[in-house]
Amino acid sequence: xxxxxxxxxxxxxxxxxxxxxxxxxxxxxxxxxxxxxxxxxxxxxxxxxxxxxxxxxxxxxxxxxxxxxxxxxxxxxxxxxxxxxxxxxxxxxxxxxxxxxxxxxxxxxxxxxxxxxxxxxxxxxxxxxxxxxxxxxxxxxxxxxxxxxxxxxxxxxxxxxxxxxxxxxxxxxxxxxxxxxxxxxxxxxxxxxxxxxxxxxxxxxxxxxxxxxxxxxxxxxxxxxxxxxxxxxxxxxxxxxxxxxxxxxxxxxxxxxxxxxxxxxxxxxxxxxxxxxxxxxxxxxxxxx
Numbered sequence: 001x002x003x004x005x006x007x008x009x010x011x012x013x014x015x016x017x018x019x020x021x022x023x024x025x026x027x028x029x030x031x032x033x034x035x036x037x038x039x040x041x042x043x044x045x046x047x048x049x050x051x052x053x054x055x056x057x058x059x060x061x062x063x064x065x066x067x068x069x070x071x072x073x074x075x076x077x078x079x080x081x082x083x084x085x086x087x088x089x090x091x092x093x094x095x096x097x098x099x100x101x102x103x104x105x106x107x108x109x110x111x112x113x114x115x116x117x118x119x120x121x122x123x124x125x126x127x128x129x130x131x132x133x134x135x136x137x138x139x140x141x142x143x144x145x146x147x148x149x150x151x152x153x154x155x156x157x158x159x160x161x162x163x164x165x166x167x168x169x170x171x172x173x174x175x176x177x178x179x180x181x182x183x184x185x186x187x188x189x190x191x192x193x194x195x196x197x198x199x200x201x202x203x204x205x206x207x208x209x210x211x212x213x214x215x216x217x218x219x220x221x222x223x224x225x226x227x228x229x230x231x232x233x234x235x236x237x238x239x240x241x242x243x244x245x246x247x248x249x250x251x252x253x254x255x256x257x258x259x260x261x262x263x264x265x266x267x268x269x270x271x272x273x274x275x276x277x278x279x280x281x282x283x284x285x286x287x288x289x
Contacts, residue, residue, distance in 0.1 A: 159235070164195055171197035181216055189228050190218030194273050204277040209236075209285060212273030213251055217264045227263075236280060238288055245288065247276050 162179040164170070170177050179193035192214050200210035211234050218224075228251065236245040251274050261272040 159233075161237075162193060164197075167197055170195075174198045178214075183218065183220070184230060187220045187223055188218075189224055189230070190216040190220075192216055192269065193234075194275075199282075200277045206282075208278045208281050210275070210277045211247075211279040212275030214273040215262065215264055215270045217268050234276070234279065236285075240289070243288075245280055245284075247279055249274075249276055 160182050164177050164179075169175075175197070177195045177197065179195075181190055181192045183190055194212045194214055196204075196210040196212075199205040199208045200212075204210050213232055213234075215228060230251050231248065232251045233246060233248045235247075238244065262270050262274060264270050
């Protein structure tokens with residue numbers, strides 16, 4: 001090498017330096033590559049760790065989200081259940097209140113109906129009583145009117161005159177005829193006349209005209225003497241011939257005193273009258289025409 005020219009030696013030296021420098025540079029690059037490789041590995045490991053952490057974190061988040069969803073669902077279900085329970089209880093309470101109100105209302109209706117029925121029954125009873133009283137008052141007024149008519153027409157006007165119409169009709173029907181009531185004298189006994197045109201019972205039936213006098217309930221009964229005792233004369237008048245047919249009898253004796261049938265014990269008139277069953281025969285009556 002000493003024999004080489006100087007410029008060659010310089011070139012060689014220079015090349016050696018370059019080679020040394022390249023070697024150092026290669027070593028540095030290699031070292032850098034190793035560092036980069038190490039950093040890359042560390043980066044991968046870091047990324048892997050991060051991925052793992054992210055995965056774990058994502059799983060935790062998903063788990064927390066799932067738990068949160070479950071919790072929300074549970075709370076929602078509980079709220080819905082509680083709301084439904086509350087609504088059901090409210091509905092049941094409303095039904096009970098409605099049923100109670102219905103029972104109370106029905107009870108009030110029943111009470112009102114009972115009260116109405118009672119009031120109606122009471123009203124009907126009162127109306128019936130009023131009608132009965134009115135009927136009694138009307139009957140009493142009619143009785144008093146009849147009595148007053150009898151008093152005004154036949155009180156103390158002796159002799160009293162009565163006209164029996166439709167004699168033949170009463171005779172054919174075998175009916176009894178009663179006169180209007182009369183008083184024997186002022187403040188006297190009240191009586192009426194009965195005529196059996198076809199006769200009374202077997203003694204006079206179909207053969208005679210029977211005549212009886214009946215005691216009646218009068219307004220002066222507390223002022224007269226009892227038993228009643230008076231002479232009675234009954235005369236049958238023939239207006240065509242201006243003549244009459246008379247029969248007399250005594251009204252009231254021991255028979256009247258001992259027999260209640262001749263007294264006014266109930267009603268307005270005695271059960272039996274006192275008189276003459278064979279007052280006049282049909283033959284004699286028709287012969288006087």
